[in-house]
Amino acid sequence: MTGAGPYRPTMADVARLAGVSLKTVSRVVNQVPTVDPALAERVLAAVSELGFRRNDMARSLRSRSTSGTIGLVIDEDLANPFYSSLAAGAAQGALDHDAMLITASSAEDSERERGLVLEMCERRVAGLLVVPAGGDQSHLRAEMEVGTPVVFLDRPPTNVRADAVLIDNEQGARSAIEYLVARGHERIGVLADRLTIYTMRERLAAAEAAMEDAGVPYRADLIRDGLHSVPDTQAAVERMLESPDPPTALFTLTNRLTLGALGVLGRQRSDVAIVGFDDFEAAALVPHPLTVVSTDAREMGRVGAELLFQRIAGNRSRPRTIVIPTTLVERSKG
Amino acid sequence: MTGAGPYRPTMADVARLAGVSLKTVSRVVNQVPTVDPALAERVLAAVSELGFRRNDMARSLRSRSTSGTIGLVIDEDLANPFYSSLAAGAAQGALDHDAMLITASSAEDSERERGLVLEMCERRVAGLLVVPAGGDQSHLRAEMEVGTPVVFLDRPPTNVRADAVLIDNEQGARSAIEYLVARGHERIGVLADRLTIYTMRERLAAAEAAMEDAGVPYRADLIRDGLHSVPDTQAAVERMLESPDPPTALFTLTNRLTLGALGVLGRQRSDVAIVGFDDFEAAALVPHPLTVVSTDAREMGRVGAELLFQRIAGNRSRPRTIVIPTTLVERSKG
Numbered sequence: 001m002t003g004a005g006p007y008r009p010t011m012a013d014v015a016r017l018a019g020v021s022l023k024t025v026s027r028v029v030n031q032v033p034t035v036d037p038a039l040a041e042r043v044l045a046a047v048s049e050l051g052f053r054r055n056d057m058a059r060s061l062r063s064r065s066t067s068g069t070i071g072l073v074i075d076e077d078l079a080n081p082f083y084s085s086l087a088a089g090a091a092q093g094a095l096d097h098d099a100m101l102i103t104a105s106s107a108e109d110s111e112r113e114r115g116l117v118l119e120m121c122e123r124r125v126a127g128l129l130v131v132p133a134g135g136d137q138s139h140l141r142a143e144m145e146v147g148t149p150v151v152f153l154d155r156p157p158t159n160v161r162a163d164a165v166l167i168d169n170e171q172g173a174r175s176a177i178e179y180l181v182a183r184g185h186e187r188i189g190v191l192a193d194r195l196t197i198y199t200m201r202e203r204l205a206a207a208e209a210a211m212e213d214a215g216v217p218y219r220a221d222l223i224r225d226g227l228h229s230v231p232d233t234q235a236a237v238e239r240m241l242e243s244p245d246p247p248t249a250l251f252t253l254t255n256r257l258t259l260g261a262l263g264v265l266g267r268q269r270s271d272v273a274i275v276g277f278d279d280f281e282a283a284a285l286v287p288h289p290l291t292v293v294s295t296d297a298r299e300m301g302r303v304g305a306e307l308l309f310q311r312i313a314g315n316r317s318r319p320r321t322i323v324i325p326t327t328l329v330e331r332s333k334g
Numbered sequence: 335m336t337g338a339g340p341y342r343p344t345m346a347d348v349a350r351l352a353g354v355s356l357k358t359v360s361r362v363v364n365q366v367p368t369v370d371p372a373l374a375e376r377v378l379a380a381v382s383e384l385g386f387r388r389n390d391m392a393r394s395l396r397s398r399s400t401s402g403t404i405g406l407v408i409d410e411d412l413a414n415p416f417y418s419s420l421a422a423g424a425a426q427g428a429l430d431h432d433a434m435l436i437t438a439s440s441a442e443d444s445e446r447e448r449g450l451v452l453e454m455c456e457r458r459v460a461g462l463l464v465v466p467a468g469g470d471q472s473h474l475r476a477e478m479e480v481g482t483p484v485v486f487l488d489r490p491p492t493n494v495r496a497d498a499v500l501i502d503n504e505q506g507a508r509s510a511i512e513y514l515v516a517r518g519h520e521r522i523g524v525l526a527d528r529l530t531i532y533t534m535r536e537r538l539a540a541a542e543a544a545m546e547d548a549g550v551p552y553r554a555d556l557i558r559d560g561l562h563s564v565p566d567t568q569a570a571v572e573r574m575l576e577s578p579d580p581p582t583a584l585f586t587l588t589n590r591l592t593l594g595a596l597g598v599l600g601r602q603r604s605d606v607a608i609v610g611f612d613d614f615e616a617a618a619l620v621p622h623p624l625t626v627v628s629t630d631a632r633e634m635g636r637v638g639a640e641l642l643f644q645r646i647a648g649n650r651s652r653p654r655t656i657v658i659p660t661t662l663v664e665r666s667k668g
Binding site: 011012015016021022023068069071077078079081083084085087088091095100101102103104105114116118119120121122123139142143145146259262263266280281282283284285286287298 | 419
């Protein structure tokens, strides 16, 4: 980026020194033939005096054409901390390649996802990072075929072949269950968002497999999915705690579910243990001892951008899937 | 947006029906003269069959020219919840005008801010939202003069005249102090980030004025500024609590300062009261009764985008400053 390294003169500096408008500098730099030759001479003198270098010029020319931006389509709102970290990583990855990031949310609507992708293609993004909203990404094939590389984040695409960067959901869920089982828990309640979401299916399947491996009996009444809002989650936790054989521990599969469950446990001054998938900023401050499966969303965004720029640069190798490991962060009271 | 309303055919639908590439559809729609007339005929037949409407075409044409994106330059990382809410609001405001949002962080470096603004202008954004990083925005004047409208967010610009959307820092700080004084506190510690930041100066000045109005004696040893990191904040809080005449309450001027202070108060099982500026997701869950001055960053982003699109549409009225009110959210234990 212009301002990130040592001082490099900009077109605005050239304009100021030459006493012309930025538009005139831009025209001269872009060799528009209709510029007054006297003005062009002043601009070129300023270019030479300031040492406005060839690669600055090249950059100006390049960024006026099709490259220079990549798109990020997420399925949730940017204000969700998982997605804002993802976007921050993608923005950093873009900057590393002298590009900028356009972001938009599909609001979990795959028809809208498709619209956003087309809007971004019409804005001539060099490539796209997509957190797929639905179970079918074949609608992206046309854009991918006309040469817009796509890298999928957090969830693999369905019906198209492309690079993907995923969280290690299996390792994460397994580490959470093993942690709880090692502490003597045998009645572990698992709370999941909708199972139409890939990460929910993966985490729930891994949690069930880990419980089976540990000899913990399967209990359908301790598994709740389809919890999409904080109130839904709170109601589900309350019902679970009131049941005749309540859980001694909870495993919550997203940060939103963790916050919902913590609210109930805190109000009831419950000593039910909890492990949450995804860390969050205030996790160390909540009164309940909260161990989390920490996922590096920022790294996922950064690696996704890196793969995308390899494709933009012409890499035509077979699609790759990169899995970002998780870390179990153990926290206890006091 | 394409996918947000009822079904609207896209260029990809046209391409599929006509049996041509998206590029060919795009060329026909954009009236590129070199398209094979037979192909063009097929495309136009598909356009007509699908009812691909005039305004869809117009939208396609428009978004290929200079409008269609706005830029947001923030001075911090997107992962900071205040800025991610701001960006989510700005993205929503952009979508309301059929536009998309490019985001980048100046990392609190005004030279980098300038570089990013130029990069965005070179990418032909229709306008810019800027959270100014430093004390002088005159470097933006050239771009504003060549017709890129700029709206400033969170902090007013210095040395340029433009629209700004600010938080009501004075009301927010005053409500916090009045809340604490009404509960009998007379030794109130105030923790601030660097005073080079406009919001810090405003909040600190308002807090001091509110204390003076309430007859609370000024105590320089209870006011700490320049706290930019969580460790800095924690060290400052520890020193303040160890002083011979420690505060009975703290007023923290940003969410990061609040998190830092809460960590210390929690570890020391201190009963010092705390009010924080800016709400955060887990605020209701922390063990310490935490009242916050809630600021609507999302609304600031949305209103900023709205003002920007008025300028983009040609509004040349005098620069306006819109102030977003704050709300005191009282929370107590249990």
